[in-house]
Amino acid sequence: MSEARTLNVADLPAFEISNKSPLWLGQTLLCVIEGTMFSILLAMYFYYRLGFSVWPPPGVQLPHTLIPTLAWIPLALSVLGSYWASEGAKRDDRKWMLIGLLVNLAFALVFLGMRAYEWVTLNFSWSSDLHGSIFWAILYLHTIDISGDLLMTAVLIVILARGRYGEQQRLGVHVDSVVWYFLVAIWVPLYAVIYWGPHVLGAP
Numbered sequence: 001m002s003e004a005r006t007l008n009v010a011d012l013p014a015f016e017i018s019n020k021s022p023l024w025l026g027q028t029l030l031c032v033i034e035g036t037m038f039s040i041l042l043a044m045y046f047y048y049r050l051g052f053s054v055w056p057p058p059g060v061q062l063p064h065t066l067i068p069t070l071a072w073i074p075l076a077l078s079v080l081g082s083y084w085a086s087e088g089a090k091r092d093d094r095k096w097m098l099i100g101l102l103v104n105l106a107f108a109l110v111f112l113g114m115r116a117y118e119w120v121t122l123n124f125s126w127s128s129d130l131h132g133s134i135f136w137a138i139l140y141l142h143t144i145d146i147s148g149d150l151l152m153t154a155v156l157i158v159i160l161a162r163g164r165y166g167e168q169q170r171l172g173v174h175v176d177s178v179v180w181y182f183l184v185a186i187w188v189p190l191y192a193v194i195y196w197g198p199h200v201l202g203a204p
Helices: 022-049 066-070 072-091 094-119 130-161 167-201
Strands: none
Touching: 022 130, 022 167, 066 072, 066 094, 066 167, 072 094, 072 167, 094 130, 094 167, 130 167
């Protein structure tokens, strides 16, 4: 009977503020799951499109593109804040962690405000037809994901503002950026399909 092989991990650090952290890997795998969900929604969108000669169906206005396009400005700036916070966590710099998180939260809230304003201009609801259902499903789910991450960001701001910024808190700040990068990146294909798709693929 062969001797069992073991690996001594006693000298490994309890926390590592880097992309090698198990929590970072867990967040990344979570993003893979979320990305799969949004990919399924996009596949549904194009599948429904095949059943209509005109898209959106007659009587439904084309989605406005001005506000959603301008909303990319605060969304892009929010990524900068998330990056600052992540780099501050790696350097154990409480000041830059707070600045980055606050910038991230502020610009993200502006983005959500612009999204809410744009919603009220639509003349279709989630229950109007297939186009309305998939359009609103994509927006709802993406908005819920963004809101959930911003809640985590707000909690981290409160924790840091109270003077707690040990290794666990720094790791939390670092992995918070992973989800935010994903939410911004996944919005690129979602935005292109639901806002510009009807303008490009409206009629065969």
